[in-house]
Amino acid sequence: MRVAVVTESFLPTVNGVTNSVCKVLDHLAATGHExxxxxxxxxxxxxxxxxxxxTVPALAYRQFPVGLPNPLVQRILTRFAPDVLHAASPxxxxxQGIAAANxxxxxxxxxFQTDVAGYTMRHGVGLASSIAWRFVRWVHEGADLTLVPSSASQADLEAAGIxxxxxxxxxxxLVRYHPNNRFTQATRALRELLSPDGEVVIGYVGRIAAEKQVERLRSLRGIPGIHLxxxxxxxxxxxxxKELRGMPVTMLGRLGGADLAAAYASFDIFVHTGTEETFGQTVQEAHASGLPVVAPRAGGPIDLVEPGIDGYLFxxxxxxxxxASVAALAADAPLRRRMGEAGRRAVLGRTWESVCEELVGHYERVIVDRVLSVGDPLNTLV
Structure with a gap:
C-alpha cells in the first residue's frame, strides 16, 4: 500500500499529532508499506x-508552525500516486491535501485530533467556535472517512453534522512506560528530589498552555504532605x-524518552487538568506506568478513566x-496501589502495533469503497 501522510505537525515539533504520525510511519515501515x-x-x-x-512554507502561530496551501502539494501527490491519503489533524x-486527493x-x-473550536474560543479568534466548527465541517466533509479518538469527540462531530x-x-x-521503572537509578534520584521527606508526588505531563489549564493545580494548596x-x-x-507560587512544586521542563518514563515512575498520582482533550495520551502513559489518574469528566478521559477503579473523574x-479527588488518593497509599494496578491492566491491549493495524484496516476500507463508488453512478463523494 502507498500512503501519503499530510500532517499539520511534524518533527522537530513534539506533540500528540507528531507522536501519532511517527508511530504510524514506524508501523508502515515495519510492515512493508510505502x-x-x-x-x-x-x-x-x-x-x-x-x-x-x-515540506511546504509555513507561518508561526503561538509557537506552532502552520502549513500554508501550496501548489507543491498537488504535484507531490501526483508523482507519488498514493492509494490513500492520511490527513493528520487537518x-x-x-x-488542501484532502481536496487534492479528491x-x-x-x-x-x-x-480528528485537535479541538479547533475549543481552542479558537479560548484564544478569541474571530467569532470563535461557530466559525471554527463550520471550517472543521468543511474540511472533514471532503474526506472519505474521519477517525475520532473518543466518544466525546464523536458526539461533537455528529452534532456538527460531519x-x-x-x-x-x-x-x-507498554515497555517504556512500566511500573518497574520505579526501581531504576534515574527514578530513585528524581524521587529523592521530589519527595525527600516522603511527600506524595502529584504529577502533570503536557504542554503548558492556556487550554491545558495547569494553573488549576492551585486548588491543591494546603493538602498536607504533597509535592507537585x-x-x-x-x-x-x-x-x-505565578499561580502556584508558595506551593511545593518542581518545574521539570520538557522531558522525553527514558527521562519522561522516569518522571512518570517518580509520581504517586497523575493529574490531568484540561477539559478540551480529544483523547488524553498522557492518561494512558500514566496508567501504563501504574499510576491512578485524576482527570475531568470531559473529552477523551471519559473513555480512559474508570471512576473508582483506576482513578477519579472530577x-x-x-x-x-x-x-477532593486528589486529597482522597494522597491520604490512602493502598488505594493508590490498587488503582495504579487497575490502570496498568486497562491499557495492556492498547499497543501501538494493534492500534496501527486497526488504522491500516480503515485505509483498506476507504480504498475499496472508493473503487466501488467509481462504478456506481448513484454513489457520489463529497
Whole structure:
C-alpha cells in the first residue's frame, strides 16, 4: 500500500499529532508499506523511517508552525500516486491535501485530533467556535472517512453534522512506560528530589498552555504532605508559576524518552487538568506506568478513566471536586496501589502495533469503497 501522510505537525515539533504520525510511519515501515510525508517547513528532517519528508512554507502561530496551501502539494501527490491519503489533524494544509486527493481520485482518511473550536474560543479568534466548527465541517466533509479518538469527540462531530465517522484511539508504549521503572537509578534520584521527606508526588505531563489549564493545580494548596511535579513547557509557564507560587512544586521542563518514563515512575498520582482533550495520551502513559489518574469528566478521559477503579473523574468546572479527588488518593497509599494496578491492566491491549493495524484496516476500507463508488453512478463523494 502507498500512503501519503499530510500532517499539520511534524518533527522537530513534539506533540500528540507528531507522536501519532511517527508511530504510524514506524508501523508502515515495519510492515512493508510505502509512504511519504508532507508537513510544514519548520526544520523537519528530510526523511523519517526511510520515507521522504516534503515540506511546504509555513507561518508561526503561538509557537506552532502552520502549513500554508501550496501548489507543491498537488504535484507531490501526483508523482507519488498514493492509494490513500492520511490527513493528520487537518487544518489548512490537510484541507488542501484532502481536496487534492479528491481531484486525483484517491481515498482519504482524516484523523480528528485537535479541538479547533475549543481552542479558537479560548484564544478569541474571530467569532470563535461557530466559525471554527463550520471550517472543521468543511474540511472533514471532503474526506472519505474521519477517525475520532473518543466518544466525546464523536458526539461533537455528529452534532456538527460531519458524516462518515469511525473510532480510532491511540496506542501506548507498554515497555517504556512500566511500573518497574520505579526501581531504576534515574527514578530513585528524581524521587529523592521530589519527595525527600516522603511527600506524595502529584504529577502533570503536557504542554503548558492556556487550554491545558495547569494553573488549576492551585486548588491543591494546603493538602498536607504533597509535592507537585510539572513536566512540560509552553507559553503559559509564567502564569502557572505565578499561580502556584508558595506551593511545593518542581518545574521539570520538557522531558522525553527514558527521562519522561522516569518522571512518570517518580509520581504517586497523575493529574490531568484540561477539559478540551480529544483523547488524553498522557492518561494512558500514566496508567501504563501504574499510576491512578485524576482527570475531568470531559473529552477523551471519559473513555480512559474508570471512576473508582483506576482513578477519579472530577466535575469539569469544579476545582473543589478536583481537590477532593486528589486529597482522597494522597491520604490512602493502598488505594493508590490498587488503582495504579487497575490502570496498568486497562491499557495492556492498547499497543501501538494493534492500534496501527486497526488504522491500516480503515485505509483498506476507504480504498475499496472508493473503487466501488467509481462504478456506481448513484454513489457520489463529497
Amino acid at each position: 509512504a511519504i510525508v508532507i508537513c510544514p517547513d519548520a526544520g523537519a528532517p528530510s526523511e523519517y523511517a526511510g520515507y521522504a519528508v516534503h 487544518f489548512l494544509l490537510g484541507a 481531484r486525483l481520485g484517491v481515498a482519504s482518511v482524516a484523523v 458524516p462518515r465517522l469511525a473510532r480510532w484511539g491511540r496506542g501506548v508504549d 511535579a510539572i513536566v512540560g513547557d509552553g507559553p503559559y509557564v509564567p502564569v502557572v508559576e 466535575s469539569p468546572a469544579d476545582d473543589h471536586d478536583l481537590r
